[in-house]
Amino acid sequence: MQALLVVAVAPLLVGLMRQIRARLEGRAGAGVAQPWRDLRKLLRKERIAPRGTSEVFRAAPLVLVATTLVVAVVAPFVTTASAIDPVADLFAVVALLALGTVALALAGLDTGTAFGGMGASREMTIIALVEPTMLVAIVALSVRAGSTNLATIVSSTLHDPARLVSPASLLAAAALVVVIVAETGRLPVDNPSTHLELSMVHEAMVLEYAGPDLALIELASAMRLTVFLGLLANLFLPWGIATTATPLALLLGVLALLVKIALLGAVLAAGEVFLAKLRLFRVPELLAGSFVLALLAVAASFFLA
Amino acid sequence: MTELLITAPIALPVVAAAVYAAVGWRRTTAWVSAGSAALVLAAAITLALDTMRGGPGEAVGGLLRVDALSAFMLIVIGAVGLLAAVATPDYLRGEMLTGAASMRTATRHSVLVQLFLAAMALAVLAANLGVLWVAIEATTVVTAFLVGQRRTRAAVEAAWKYVVICSAGIALALLGVILLNYAAAHTAGHPGLDLALLALSAADLDPDVTRMATALLLVGFGTKAGLVPLHAWLPDAHGQAPAPVSALMSGVLLSVAFYAILRVKLIADAALGTGFARALLVAMALASLLLAASLLLAQRDYKRMLAYSSIEHMGLVALGAAIGSRLALAAVLLHVLGHGLAKAVLFLGAGRMLQVTGTSSIAGVRGLAAHQPVLSGCVGFGVLALIGLPPFSLFASELGIARAGFASSLGWATAAAFLLVLIIAAALVGHTSRMLLGGPAVDGPGAATSPRPLPVSMGAALIGGLLGAAVLGVTAGPLAELLSHATSILTGSTP
Amino acid sequence: MTDTGYVQALYLACGVLLLTAVVILWRRELAVIIRVFALQGAALAALAAITAAHQGSAELWAVAAGIAALRAGVLPWLLRRALVESGQAARETQPLVNVAASLLAAAALTMLAYAVSQPLVALAPSPATQAVPVGVAVVLIGLFVLVTRRRALSQLVGFLLMDNGITTVAFLTTEGVGLIVEVGVWLDVLLVVLVLQILTTRMRAAFGGTDLDDLRGLRDT
């Protein structure tokens, strides 16, 4: 149910963000539903197998979508009661999302082109720094909750809202924001709308994809953004989430989630307008900074425990 | 019967020497030396069984005496002597091929080697410290010409240094013998120089005189045992002597000299307490190890490398003797045997390497394993045995010395010693691996020779020695009891 | 022989021993050194004879005769033969330490010998043991000669000097160590000298001289 929601909302979120950027830049914009229309078009196209690529190339979009789907199913977006509780672990969620990225990077390498390799290399450099930051930030959040189970963290935050303003929490939030930006390939780390060789990261890896495969990747990217924003929202602003399974609570949960995601997306999009892309080799500095923030968060949670 | 048996280890080699002197070295007599060594070994084993069953025995009016310790040393002499003797015919033939030796040289060689064996047997069987001294000095005289056998400049030089340094050192031991005799003359028991009596009445010896005598004896016999300070003859002599003689000198002669030190220490400990001899031995041991390490690190000649490794092992043995507990002394004796076998194999192998490659420089030998697999294997395993890897018995004995050392008050000295041993092991492995490993050398002196297969009897000696050391490291078997008896003698307790 | 006569004769012989040792250190000509060495041998034999006369022991007389034959006769003869073989060039010793310093060193060594020998004297004070420091001093001087003299022949002399010193100590302390051992020791000494003499000959053939500084082929530097 949650997954369907995420699938449905994700392209709309991207559309919303594009629309906001367009408006802020003084353009009319293509409308919020444009990503959905793009996806429909791509899905109808012919399937292409670039010469010399293997199963890895073909399987990557599936893995990417699948990992995001699993996360969408298990993570507490609408309700704290997870569908598959033994998987709803923060570490598992982060690792699953990383798995999707890895699949894409392998696909990029598999093409054997310079672009594919370049994109994979850069993406792996980024993820090598992003993943640790996420894990550390998670630890910072879970030290006080005593568990890394998402539902547990969220419900413990609900019970004890004062925890949110603790230094550990704030530092972790800041770190998470930075890495989510990096992980989802937004400015200033990567420009989702560029196709300039020297600056591409994500786009370089997916350069050879076309048709339905590309549709899957675009969808997955949008879903990942949604998932991350949703996680961010519920980890730090869990209000509104359903703690019981009554229809009313659920409905309230859905609404709260939509509002939160839309707000975060809007802030992100607005922010992007004012940012230029960083040079690739400056990105690690940013990520290292967020890593340190996360580390400080853990340290704070240990010291203040 | 026992009397005859006790004199046999001395008489047999003398007879063999006479045979060589009379008939000369030739095809028919080539194996006489091996036979004599084998008989010495057999006699040694019989004597060992006798002493274990019936206690010490005497011969020649009490001048010769055999106890478990002497019997053990005789076994070492016999075993290493046998290895050397088995490899000798092939070695001499190889020398003759290259023109480095003639039939006459071979004859002289065989006569002297037999006398050498006889002198060593006399040394360990001597009941009297004076006779022991005479026998050890006799080994110098006998081996002088063996060291100088090649008559090259280097050989003459080595022989000169050998004789002068050893004679000077052993002269100090003589002074020590005389002082001990003096001290003994002024005790109630009048033990003279009889080792057993001296040990019994040692408590009455004048401590000051005994102290001086002990110092002189340790330095003096230490010379022949290759211990610092008068060690410097050793690398020259071992490097220049023919391979079987190097094997005997390094494998047995050093240990026989050390046997004298052990006997002296037994008396000194009873007279002075354990502190004095222990302090001296520890100092000599550490200095020897330090010296060996210093000279092995950048060594350029593989025969000298083996010689310095002998100094190292004598240093370890001295350390074990200094520790002086039962375990340490048993380990010392085991080490003497294991080292004798391994070092004999290595010197025989090194002699063969010299014949095959024509150079004794480490840099001159490359990729030997590629064209001399068996020889390289033996040398490689020999070095591994030397650095104390199991299954060779040197592992057990070094472990024993270390174990005893840490249990005694010499923990720090033991730690320092084993660190030096580690450095030495690193140097040995480094040098050896450079010679043995790698692809076949394309040019240079190491490659110029055609692959000559290892002669069968030489190979048998090499592999036999290694197997012996390995078996000994797995289980000492019946030797364990002999070791226990010998250790009891050294600790002055009853088994 | 009276006791005072015995003591005086004993001390005279010991004096000659020490004096000859110092003279060996002092003189450069090998021929002179060998002659002095023979004199020392004679003094040693005299020492043995004096002891023999004092004790009235036939065995000691035999030993004294042996010493006279070996140390005043055979060994100097062997040395002289070696010297003749070696020719004109090698007639002088070339000390590594100059003669004045050598003599000073000898004095210091004698002091050391005296100091070291105190317990030996203290064990059984008697006229004979009072003279033990002389023997020890000769041993040390002999070792010093070995260390500092560059000719093969002078090293040989140094070794024999040590041996004379040891024999002196043996006589002064315990009238010898038993005949068998004594004979064994003599035999060994004789053989060592023979070996060294042969090696000197070979050295001359191989190196063209007997300068020990030429013996630097075997080294690790």
Next chain:
Amino acid sequence: MNLAATGLVVAAALGGLSAVVALVVPTRPRPVLVGLGTAASGAAAVTAGVAATGGQSFAVSLPELLPLFGVSLELDALGGLFVAVTGGVAVVAGIFGMSYSRHGIGGRSVQSVFPLFVVVMLLVPVAASVGTFLVCWELMALTSLLLVAAEHRQRPEVASAVRWYAVMTHLGLVSVLFGLLVFAARAGGDSFDALRRADLSPGVAGVVFVLTLLGFASKAGILPLHAWLPRAHPEAPSHVSALMSAAMVNLGVYGIARVGGDLLGGGPAWWWLLVLGLGAVSAVYGILQAAMSADLKRLLGYSTTENMGLVLVGLGAAGLFASSGQRVLAGLALAAALLHVINHASFKSLLFLAAGSVLHGTGTRDLDALGGLRRGMPVTTAAFGVGALAASALPPGTAFVSEWLLLQALVHGVAVPGLATAIVMPVAVAVVALTAGLAVATFVKAFGVGFLAKPRSAGAQQATESPATMLVGMAFAGAACVVLALEPAMVLPALARVGGVVFGSLESAVGGEVTLRLEGVAGVLSPLLLALALLAAVVVTVAAVRAPGVRAARREARLWDCGGGPMSARMEYTATSFAEPLQRVFDDVVQPELDVDVDHHEESAYLVRAVEYRRRVADRVERRLYEPVLAVAWRWGEAGRGLANGSVHRYLGYGFYTLCGLLIVLVVLR
């Protein structure tokens, strides 16, 4: 005789028999017989080990062996775990070796040493006295040394690796030997029982622990004594590499657990902080070097350092918890560490075997020269893929589970009071996290560059699949990886029992059958459900994409080449270029040496004819720590030669001065 005893005896007998068989049979059937014998021996050992972890024990004393000391053996749960792991690796390595040994290493000596190596590795965790332990430990060093030297004729680097390995393993032995002998001397006995009963002062216990830790850490490839590992592991024949990297290094962990935990009985917190610190540094350093490495086997070797570092982090955390009385957490951390040992054994043996298969098929292990192997060597590619997934700590891989447990333990480290914990725990978390991130990049590089894309050399172009036995060996290892990844809960009871041996009776920390359920702290994870969910999601996606009537057939198309014509393999990203951004990030840590030669045309300095670019990532620890030591040793050696300058006067002078000095001392002291 119970199953443990029988299994162990059979394993030893089979190993010995194989060694003898190798000596007597002719060349052709030799590798097959030896491989089969080794595999059978390994299988018997697995049985024995599993039985031992199940609670059986076995003790025997053989006083006749090893003169002066005697041999005594005892198999308990802790030993059983390592026996089982070693046996498992031996099974796959033995099968793999049956055909792998045919090229160049089928000689008598190598083939007879191989099973012996397995046997002595099985005996190390069974040794129950100081002498026995040291002799087994050193036999293990000897046999592995001989195996590392196996290919010395083919490559000059082997000799250098042999030297490094021999010296460093000896250094480790001396360290362990010092520690154990001081221990035994104070305890007054050699048997482990006597050591357990010994009452050591804290100072002595600390010395013993640090000395043994140094030696054991060296064997496990832990910094700073790791330098032999990235040399010896790559140069050994690949199935030997697998044994060394997946089984032998574990014994270092075993040693720390046995001595620090079992024999010394825990100890103060600083011991374990030290272990944790060493582990943390090694983990990061190892994976960084692996990420930079372009040599496939060297990469795997450094990855071993990383994984052993993680294990030590777990072990250190367990000790820390135990020392402060947190028994549940100690059990959790120890379970994480031991599970990682098992996991690492499974995926590292798989990876090394796959690397061996690559080497066999292409003749090179240089990633920059590989690529495109999936066409010629599909099974090897799949095997390496499984291994890489397992190694990179991503679900549904093996390492993910153990690292998850490890992080869980660290998260709860807050329960241990103290400033050191408050500093160390967050750093440890950061280290584990950073390691996980870099491992992902490393194995994407190894798999993506090495096996996917286009071949970069003729060797890779002509690669053909390896013989069946090699594939079977890899398949076994791969199956172990998969099973461990999906159902790790099955080894948990054994781990709990092992934990009882190491830190006294620990409460079972992790339970569950399908789901790992942490006891005492909140935390659940079900790798199996996760994998199923992932599978289901893939199926759903496929169904969803297929549903709208999209044509299933694919049309082949040209790659995007910017219109410049077909792309050649030279345009591909290589392993070196792949790692370049990471290398820039960690420039200060790894300090690579760059060497750029630009060759200009004669006419103009602006026209470049050729650019030569060389990059070498030297081991920085080596540079800083080993080179000065080597330089000192060299100078010492040079100076030491002056002691033997050939002058007989100087030689006699040594004696003269010593004698005078000695006499003066006698005079003074009287």
